[in-house]
Amino acid sequence: MTLSYKYVVFTSLIIALLFSLGFFTIDTAHVWADTRSNTEPQFSVVPQFSPEQTDTQLGYYHLQVKRGEKYPLRVRIFNNNQTSSVYFQVQLRNAGNTAHGQIAYATSQQLKDIPRNYKPLTALSATENKRKVLVPAHSYKDVLLKLKIPTKGFKGTVAGGILVTRLTAQADKIQSESSSSNVTNKFSMTLPVLVSQDFTQKIAPVLSLRKVAIVSSGRQSYLSVALLNRSPVIFGKIHLHIKLSVHKKTIYNKSLRDFQMAPYAVLPLLLKLPMQDKQSKKYSLTIEIHSGKFNKKIVHQWFPITP
Incomplete structure (x- = not known):
């Protein structure tokens, strides 16, 4: 079949327009692949609930506990990087407040005026508060933390969170071709943790x-x-x-x-x-x-x- 001159010219113009708009790209996928590990989290975290979880539909830990008992906090870390194993830091932290009036469930804020009969989340830990784990490429790993409830128990609610941070490796740095500076991004995700002996207990704020x-x-x-x-x-x-x-x-x-x-x-x-x-x-x-x-x-x- 013979194509008309007008059709050839029209097709050429359309192709040129697509190139100018970026619908066709040359050698850009390689650049994107090099930088995505440093510009995207490439991981996710999912809580693995114990029988003490009050509602398994929640996306965080909500444990009703008994005094003197131990309880697991298990988190599953998915490494979505298709080619590289990645180190993650898993840390138990206390809840605090932001300047915008919201609760930060994994803050470094020091809690103030805590009575002796109350323990913050980090003080309830029966394991190390900070762990470093290696998750293989395109796989997952479960990390187990444990809480030990005091024998005398406690009133109210203990609030905190599990902070999971992707540790950036040397190979995961972007080096600018125009300078010797390195640019790195740090990605973290938090799973809130709420622990109480009785969530229905009425306690007036002070x-x-x-x-x-x-x-x-x-x-x-x-x-x-x-x-x-x-x-x-x-x-x-x-x-x-x-x-x-x-x-x-x-x-x-x-x-x-x-x-x-x-x-x-x-x-x-x-x-x-x-x-x-x-x-x-x-x-x-x-x-x-x-x-x-x-x-x-x-x-x-x-x-x-x-x-």
């Missing part, structure tokens, strides 16, 4: 103001506030109303909604003030806290703070 200050950075002033949850409960759906006054004149008014707090953890807030403050006055801070039937008002006054 909140206190741990720290307040006016801090400056350049020409900008900030209100730095630290609220402490002094109770063994996960406190959620928190609405905060914060007001800062100078000689009965309100200079800052802010409402924050849907915050959360982990047990015995500090909620750090850094709030941008609308003007530069000279720190030469007497301040009055009012914080109203609401969550369901819980209501609390904190009033704090303080005098000038030297920068």
